[in-house]
Amino acid sequence: MTKPTKNNKLRFSTAIFYSFWYRLVFGAGGVGLFFILVMSVAFLVNTDTYNHSQKVIKYYKPLHQQTIQIREGIQDCINVFNKGIYSKTNIQEKESQEAYFSQELQEIWRYEVKRSLDSVATLIKNTPNEAVEDIFNEIKTQLNRLYRDFNSAIQAVGQPKQEFLTEKKDKIYFNPTLAEVIEREILPTQRQINKLFDQLNEKQQIDLSSKNIALATNLQIYNWVITGLIIFSMIILYLAVGNIHSFLLQEEAPIKLFLEQLNQGNIPPKVKVKSAEFTQIATLLNLFARQLHEVEKFALEVGKKNYESDIKMFGDKGNLGEALAKMRDSLRQIAETNAIRYWTNTGIAKFSEILTRNADNLNKLADEFLKELVNYLEINQGGFFIVEDTPQGQVMELKATYAYNKKKYIHRTIEKGEGLLGQAWNEGNTIYLKEIPKDYIEITSGLGGAVPQSLLIVPFASLGKIFGLLELASFQDIPTYKREFVEKIAEFVGSAIAGTKNNEHTKRLLEESLQKTRMLQQQEELLRANMRELQAAQKQMRITQDILASKEANLDAVINNTSHAIIAFDKDYNITVVNNVMRALYWQEGVKLEVGKNLLQEIPSKVLFKRQLDFQRVLRGEKFTKLEIEENGFEKVYYEHSYNPIFNENKEVIGASIFTENITQSKLAEEAVKQTEANLISLINNTTDGILALNRRYQIIVINEVYAKELQKNTNKEVKLNTSIFEYLPEVNHEDWRKLYNQALQGERFVKVFERGKYPNKTYRENWFNPIRNEKGEVVGLSIFARDITEAKKSEIKIKQLLLETLDAADQLKQQEEKMIQQVKEYQKQIEILEQKLKQQN
Numbered sequence: 006m007t008k009p010t011k012n013n014k015l016r017f018s019t020a021i022f023y024s025f026w027y028r029l030v031f032g033a034g035g036v037g038l039f040f041i042l043v044m045s046v047a048f049l050v051n052t053d054t055y056n057h058s059q060k061v062i063k064y065y066k067p068l069h070q071q072t073i074q075i076r077e078g079i080q081d082c083i084n085v086f087n088k089g090i091y092s093k094t095n096i097q098e099k100e101s102q103e104a105y106f107s108q109e110l111q112e113i114w115r116y117e118v119k120r121s122l123d124s125v126a127t128l129i130k131n132t133p134n135e136a137v138e139d140i141f142n143e144i145k146t147q148l149n150r151l152y153r154d155f156n157s158a159i160q161a162v163g164q165p166k167q168e169f170l171t172e173k174k175d176k177i178y179f180n181p182t183l184a185e186v187i188e189r190e191i192l193p194t195q196r197q198i199n200k201l202f203d204q205l206n207e208k209q210q211i212d213l214s215s216k217n218i219a220l221a222t223n224l225q226i227y228n229w230v231i232t233g234l235i236i237f238s239m240i241i242l243y244l245a246v247g248n249i250h251s252f253l254l255q256e257e258a259p260i261k262l263f264l265e266q267l268n269q270g271n272i273p274p275k276v277k278v279k280s281a282e283f284t285q286i287a288t289l290l291n292l293f294a295r296q297l298h299e300v301e302k303f304a305l306e307v308g309k310k311n312y313e314s315d316i317k318m319f320g321d322k323g324n325l326g327e328a329l330a331k332m333r334d335s336l337r338q339i340a341e342t343n344a345i346r347y348w349t350n351t352g353i354a355k356f357s358e359i360l361t362r363n364a365d366n367l368n369k370l371a372d373e374f375l376k377e378l379v380n381y382l383e384i385n386q387g388g389f390f391i392v393e394d395t396p397q398g399q400v401m402e403l404k405a406t407y408a409y410n411k412k413k414y415i416h417r418t419i420e421k422g423e424g425l426l427g428q429a430w431n432e433g434n435t436i437y438l439k440e441i442p443k444d445y446i447e448i449t450s451g452l453g454g455a456v457p458q459s460l461l462i463v464p465f466a467s468l469g470k471i472f473g474l475l476e477l478a479s480f481q482d483i484p485t486y487k488r489e490f491v492e493k494i495a496e497f498v499g500s501a502i503a504g505t506k507n508n509e510h511t512k513r514l515l516e517e518s519l520q521k522t523r524m525l526q527q528q529e530e531l532l533r534a535n536m537r538e539l540q541a542a543q544k545q546m547r548i549t550q551d552i553l554a555s556k557e558a559n560l561d562a563v564i565n566n567t568s569h570a571i572i573a574f575d576k577d578y579n580i581t582v583v584n585n586v587m588r589a590l591y592w593q594e595g596v597k598l599e600v601g602k603n604l605l606q607e608i609p610s611k612v613l614f615k616r617q618l619d620f621q622r623v624l625r626g627e628k629f630t631k632l633e634i635e636e637n638g639f640e641k642v643y644y645e646h647s648y649n650p651i652f653n654e655n656k657e658v659i660g661a662s663i664f665t666e667n668i669t670q671s672k673l674a675e676e677a678v679k680q681t682e683a684n685l686i687s688l689i690n691n692t693t694d695g696i697l698a699l700n701r702r703y704q705i706i707v708i709n710e711v712y713a714k715e716l717q718k719n720t721n722k723e724v725k726l727n728t729s730i731f732e733y734l735p736e737v738n739h740e741d742w743r744k745l746y747n748q749a750l751q752g753e754r755f756v757k758v759f760e761r762g763k764y765p766n767k768t769y770r771e772n773w774f775n776p777i778r779n780e781k782g783e784v785v786g787l788s789i790f791a792r793d794i795t796e797a798k799k800s801e802i803k804i805k806q807l808l809l810e811t812l813d814a815a816d817q818l819k820q821q822e823e824k825m826i827q828q829v830k831e832y833q834k835q836i837e838i839l840e841q842k843l844k845q846q847n
Contacts, residue, residue: 068125069206071122071124071125071128072121074117074121075117075118075202076198076199078117078118078121079118082114083192085109086106086155086162086183086187086191087187089106089162090180090184090187091177091178091179102162103159103163107159110159114152118148136208137208140204140208141205143201144201144205147194147197147198147201151198154186155191157190158190161180161182162180164182166179166180167179167181259287260287260290262276263290272294272298273290273294275291275294276290276291349493352490353497356374357497360374364501364504364505364508367391367502368404370505371389371391371404371405372389372404372405372407374389374405375405376405376407378477378494379477382477382479382483382491384477384479385408385457385478386408386478387407387408388405389406389473389475390402390426390474390475391502392472392473399421400418401420401426401427401430401473403418403419404473425438425442426462426476429462429464430464430471433464433466433469433471434464435464435492436460436462437459437483437488438460439459441457441458441459441478457478458480458481458482459478460476460477461475461476461478461488462475463475463488463492464495465496465498465499466496466499467499467500467503470503471499472503473499475498477491523779523785524700527700527779527785528698569664569666570586570587570590570666571584571586571662571663571665572662572663572665573660573661573663574660574661575659576624576659578603578605579602580598580599580601580604581600582600583598583600590665594609594612596609619648623648623650623663624658625658627648629648630645630646630647631645631648632645632646632668633645633646642669643667643669644668645665645668646664646665647666649661649663690709692709693792694791694792695789695790696711696712696789697730697789698777698786698789699730699788699789700786701785701786703729703731704728704729704730705725705730706726706727707726707788708726712789715791719733719734720732720733730742730746745757746787749776749787750776750784750786750787751784752776752784753774754774757771758771768793769794769797770793770795771791771792772789772791773789773791774787775787775788
């Protein structure tokens with residue numbers, strides 16, 4: 006604010022003659038004298054009132070409070086001995102009981118009764134009153150007597166106790182001697198002391214009432230004086246206001262115009278007045294108008310987003326000046342904050358897209374993420390580490406490095422606790438250093454190497470587990486907002502790594518499951534297509550599978566449509582949660598569980614005896630699952646109980662929950678599957694035929710004992726599943742067998758007979774080759790049924806020999822027949838010749 010000039014001082018001295026100040030001086034002087042007179046009277050009244058209030062504060066009120074404290078102390082002492090009348094334990098050591106109650110009595114008597122009694126004695130001594138002193142002396146006498154009674158009660162504590170049971174069948178011990186001492190000696194003395202205290206308080210009230218009457222008279226005089234002062238002042242003020250009002254109207258016009266212009270948003274014209282009082286106001290308003298011109302300039306600069314203007318409004322002083330200066334600084338800071346927020350949000354979107362795009366490839370994710378991060382942060386280099394599992398344990402392996410716009414190829418592993426990286430891994434906290442240890446890290450470039458000025462190590466964490474680390478180095482200090490940005494996206498990276506590893510693990514498990522499923526399907530196809538001897542068994546197996554499928558469907562319906570039996574309780578075994586399934590489970594045993602009841606008091610004794618150790622384990626923080634088998638008539642019922650501790654924010658156990666599931670159906674189904682599998686194995690091994698099944702990689706997936714023994718003759722090696730069939734065949738026969746396998750794998754069914762040895766020890770073996778198809782009709786393997794047909798072949802050879810011998814005999818007979826026919830013909834010719842000769846002779 007500028008100082009008034011010399012011309013302003015002259016105008017002020019001239020305007021003083023128009024001042025209404027002098028018009029008020031004389032009226033105010035009269036009012037002032039009258040005010041002094043009234044205040045003198047008020048001072049006397051207030052002095053008496055103050056003295057009375059001080060006496061109440063220093064004597065009556067403390068005396069009343071201390072008497073209450075003595076009564077409460079006596080009652081506390083009695084409560085201590087009341088606890089000794091009934092107890093849940095029967096302590097036989099008399100000396101230890103007396104010592105305990107003696108110590109409790111001494112502490113209460115010393116700190117509550119004796120201390121308050123001394124305070125009352127001091128208060129009564131400072132305000133002598135014979136009646137009060139007599140009552141107080143009688144109180145001390147009674148208190149001494151009461152103290153002796155308490156000592157008698159201590160002696161009664163160790164007396165024999167009587168035992169009896171409550172409704173809950175808990176043992177309670179009763180001390181009749183102590184009860185009699187309290188009833189006949191202590192309580193009457195307490196009532197006498199209370200009567201004396203009531204008399205003492207009554208004496209105080211009488212004294213206090215007399216003083217209140219005198220005080221009320223003084224206050225009435227004080228009220229009349231104040232009322233006269235108010236009336237006289239109102240008359241003087243009315244006359245003064247009427248005189249001044251007309252004068253103010255004249256001076257008001259220019260100021261009113263100034264304010265109207267200001268209210269309309271305009272900078273007002275210069276104000277001119279006559280009176281001395283308004284001259285200073287006019288000067289200040291005119292100065293305010295000049296300051297408004299500065300504000301106008303500042304607003305125009307802000308509209309241009311120029312927050313660095315040097316314009317000072319009101320000299321950057323005063324409330325408004327400082328507020329405008331703060332507004333300018335706040336706008337500058339808001340602009341910077343918005344820029345940082347935009348930079349952060351853009352970065353989060355950018356790196357989230359990178360994580361999403363490379364979610365199935367950790368190496369590619371590490372390279373692209375680190376490259377973009379180093380460039381986005383405008384730092385010099387960085388390293389991307391991921392936790393890997395090895396046979397020796399977990400290590401932190403360097404997956405990607407990037408520096409000076411180039412990818413570096415470095416292999417590096419870190420163990421837990423090793424160096425700064427191992428420390429960050431172990432503690433799970435961010436490390437930021439401005440003083441880098443010598444030889445720790447060096448930023449290299451085409452111009453050489455140098456030690457960085459700042460180092461930032463941020464762990465990749467998800468659900469409290471560390472999955473990797475990010476190491477960043479720079480020649481400059483890394484600002485706080487960039488460090489916070491890195492910590493924020495590190496959480497996303499941790500979740501992405503965890504998700505990728507979980508997906509890989511799930512995919513691996515899925516592939517193993519699919520492989521096992523395909524093997525089972527192949528075995529089923531093999532047995533269904535080629536084992537005519539096992540058709541009856543296959544039919545029975547399908548019936549069993551249908552039954553199992555029906556049971557599994559029922560079990561799924563139960564699981565999907567019925568919740569587990571759930572109950573939760575706190576450390577005192579008070580039930581906090583129970584569902585209808587759990588209620589129904591216990592209702593069968595006649596127990597009604599409700600929230601708020603004590604679990605130990607509600608459940609049956611046999612159940613409590615069986616599960617009490619489990620309750621203690623889970624309340625110690627142990628999580629476990631327990632299988633329980635119950636006999637229900639002639640059937641077994643299987644229950645699976647999952648015990649889970651409940652922790653608070655400080656990881657302290659505050660209770661536990663139990664999830665109970667009836668798994669009887671699944672157990673029975675599991676046993677049926679095992680029985681079916683055993684039956685199938687027994688069927689393929691209880692035949693003289695050799696049975697073998699291979700997949701497309703020539704690996705053994707099914708083999709019975711007959712075929713396995715045949716293969717062992719070649720190599721003397723134990724035949725194992727999922728191994729190549731060629732490991733058990735002579736190498737010279739590999740190509741011949743491979744052609745036969747491939748012929749079956751192309752979908753052809755055929756029979757091949759193999760001959761071994763020489764006659765008469767020659768053997769014959771018949772092999773049936775059959776392709777194995779999946780549900781889509783694709784060939785996924787082959788099966789071989791081998792049968793020894795040596796006896797059948799020998800029989801066939803004998804039949805052929807007999808047939809040949811028969812044919813030879815037939816040929817000989819035919820030749821003999823032809824000869825006989827020829828001889829017959831010759832004999833007939835000779836007979837005809839003889840007949841002709843005889844005719845000629847006749």
